[in-house]
Amino acid sequence: MTTRFSLEALNAMPEQGFAAALGDIFEHAPWVAEGIVASRPFTTLTALHAAMTAAVRSSGPERQLQLIKNHPDLAGKAARAGGLTKDSEAEQSSAGLDRLSDEEYARFDRLNQAYRSKFEFPFIICARRHTKDSILEQMEARARHDRAAEIETALGEVFRIVALRLDQRITAADRLPVHGRLSTHILDTYHGRPAAGVAIELIELFQLGGERRITTGVTNADGRTERPLIAGRPLPIGRYELRFEIGEYFARKAVPLAAPPFLAQVPVRFAIAEPEGHYHVPLLATPWSYTTYRGS
Amino acid sequence: MTTRFSLEALNAMPEQGFAAALGDIFEHAPWVAEGIVASRPFTTLTALHAAMTAAVRSSGPERQLQLIKNHPDLAGKAARAGGLTKDSEAEQSSAGLDRLSDEEYARFDRLNQAYRSKFEFPFIICARRHTKDSILEQMEARARHDRAAEIETALGEVFRIVALRLDQRITAADRLPVHGRLSTHILDTYHGRPAAGVAIELIELFQLGGERRITTGVTNADGRTERPLIAGRPLPIGRYELRFEIGEYFARKAVPLAAPPFLAQVPVRFAIAEPEGHYHVPLLATPWSYTTYRGS
Amino acid sequence: MTTRFSLEALNAMPEQGFAAALGDIFEHAPWVAEGIVASRPFTTLTALHAAMTAAVRSSGPERQLQLIKNHPDLAGKAARAGGLTKDSEAEQSSAGLDRLSDEEYARFDRLNQAYRSKFEFPFIICARRHTKDSILEQMEARARHDRAAEIETALGEVFRIVALRLDQRITAADRLPVHGRLSTHILDTYHGRPAAGVAIELIELFQLGGERRITTGVTNADGRTERPLIAGRPLPIGRYELRFEIGEYFARKAVPLAAPPFLAQVPVRFAIAEPEGHYHVPLLATPWSYTTYRGS
């Protein structure tokens, strides 16, 4: 599933090749790709995604419902039995749904069943835009909606899933707006320059306690990490903590410090609410003070 | 042991009464109180403490060594068997030495033995000025000293212990400089006024993971807690975290917030190094930024 | 006019003495004081002020209008000719109305005339709560009101003038809420302690350029000025600048600085809008950064 095509190549393929290449973009619904073969060529990924969306929109309520029903439960029996499509598997894993505790599985099962028994279709969410916590919150919130609203919401989520699949599989001149960015920057306002060599950790915090390390880094000469902390993918909605080891940094600079130093590891706890947004979370620090904010 | 005397009353007591009232101020060493009976009256607590210190200083190396040896091991067998003086018991408890895990007991035992076998006297520290973590750090650091330095350090700690016991037991016009103060203040720089009604927690952080809640509070109309977070006693050297619930605060003020809010619980992690110091750790916050520092 | 009486003494005076002592509290309107003689004793200044206010409120529209008309023009001919009551003279001087340029006099004359010709009474404002700039702004804004609103506003200002006169002339257990406070505080977040010995200036800024120094100070060991920058009187509504000489401060502390230092004199420009408010305007500074805010 990881072969990448250029949009140009897709436009040049025989009809069957095109349908085969994109047949699984919609979950168990090759008819969407087949339905747009004749509309080629697509000059941009945006146009391709729009054509697919339009094909679904015009396919009528029954096919749409079927499309929704094609999706597996999140963290459901199929997932545990290894019965997911490769894409679904990777997507559920990105939100940590493949490493749940028994208790969490039970909670997902309970919420899945409640949702299914109310709406008669599975709960669909674009898992790459979420953490385990935000999926559970969404399951609880959306279970309170009415059926028409949920069909619309489910379709919207399907289109997001599809956009991310297209983004991963097809290279083109344009990019779909599916990526967020999380970056940081440390200024040493004691010396008036960027703080280089500061160790940084990015942690995902779980609502019910516990945490998971997402990435680590060290600041370069400009006080930034070489690459954004997260980029090239959506920022999962959820709660995070950045940890900056400024005590070690100031000690290395031979700055006089208290023993133990007033500030050592500085935690900055924040939430991401816009998966496609740019979150810049800098730190301005001295051994005795710091400032942080959502920057740009 | 909790009867409080006025200094005036102590000055007016018969000699035996005075010696009895203060006989246990030094651990198993009533001779110190006896030795200063004739120097009465003491006009200040400072003068009384200085007289006691001088009596020990002039008593010669043997008595001083004996005085040191009178002290029990920290978190040692006597403590576990209930064989401490009331004062020692309360002091060890203040640093959490009465609720150690088996592993921690083992570590204390190991360090106690190493210390004793090198110096031939117990490790003495004014426990009320420390946390479990800083005591362990001190045990390791001081074990590397030479014997003369450690005798001097031990005597200094004994005088600190005594100062705190006098402070608790005697009322006088003056106070010994044995108290620190930890306070906070929250400014809402979104509205330009103190943040009232913000829930605050003060946590002691353990080096090896784990934590203990020291106190909680809610800010008043001036953005402060009604009383300092710690006052009227030394601030134990150690690592702490203040947690400010500013997400709830701004939500109550009907400020437009992201979902989830960018900032909800703000943790400020800091260390105390001066038990008799004043630590003011304020927060200036908006829903998108904050500043903290050691203030005054 | 500067003799101060205690409220007690006023209560004990013969009727004529009381009327004489407070006869000039309302401008050329001894009838107000005379009218409340019989209501003595007044246990608080608040009660005395309320009685006077009530006497005017119940005196009917004609007497009220006469009371308003008793007031002189601000910066008008009477002022220039020395024909003001002592109180009015001091009040107008507090806002700088006795040291206007010819151009400013002309502007006041123009606005006074426009106001008088619309309302048939003089423009009244409690000058101690204002600067020259804010009086001019008020003259322009209030000239657009209707007559009923302006009569009400003028009476309100008269009661404020009276409250301040009572506050200056009478001592009592309570105080009228007529005082504001402006204070500052400098934290050196490079060293983590208050910045002592920093020179501070407080300047009033004039809208049309130019400025006037209100006061100067030097911070003490706690980083504060010994007394508030303004206290014991209203804070005149207007625009101000605090100037903090932090370059000299850090140079004295032998902190390595650029040449010339990045920050030397830090200006903080702000406006006061609440004459009876508490404005705390602190500075958190390193040689390379600073933060300021309305504190508490």
Place this chain on the structure above:
Amino acid sequence: MTTRFSLEALNAMPEQGFAAALGDIFEHAPWVAEGIVASRPFTTLTALHAAMTAAVRSSGPERQLQLIKNHPDLAGKAARAGGLTKDSEAEQSSAGLDRLSDEEYARFDRLNQAYRSKFEFPFIICARRHTKDSILEQMEARARHDRAAEIETALGEVFRIVALRLDQRITAADRLPVHGRLSTHILDTYHGRPAAGVAIELIELFQLGGERRITTGVTNADGRTERPLIAGRPLPIGRYELRFEIGEYFARKAVPLAAPPFLAQVPVRFAIAEPEGHYHVPLLATPWSYTTYRGS
């Protein structure tokens, strides 16, 4: 003088053309360009500048002294009489030396004479790296040096002048390190996003009062000015003020403000000490607070 050559073209010119094109790069000293003709081709501007520097370094003390003496006085008689080379004229003008008051001219004359009578050559400084104020400071400071040190300093300044002239006149693959950059950025920490549409002024402050507007700008959607405030040239050493109109900005955003607003125009006063440095001077602001710092 404003014709620009490519380095390639210079390498390809006949010898006389090269000498003519660069003959005035050193003030009245065509021998420097002539002396390096044979060393062509120069692959980089850096190599060309190094060759010129080396030619002067190896030319012996007499020619070096003559080279120094070729320079005109700063703000001297030649300047006033229009007798400068085009380059010198533009350089002196960049520091404002062509618009001095009579008093300032007199001060320059006095300092020029004192310098000349001590060293027997004119005071040379790379004027594009300075303001009027910093030139005067340098004149006073350098007059206290000894002759050998001043000859060395003067040569260094000549090489800087030459580097800037080469930078203006020749295009090449590389650039000489003669440019600084001054930029700003405004974050609205009330809304958690960049502050767009904020008017900004950059002012040069004169030591003895007075000021000069350098540039103005308005922030774009990212809270930055479209171009740096200064770029593509050295940052003149001196004192500056940035003025940010945040009161108008928050008013346009319909944020509730005091009347007058607590903060309206925010002045940030700072000095530049490194002409080739990057100065980023951002503002984090709410209607009630702000933070500024030397960023990166």
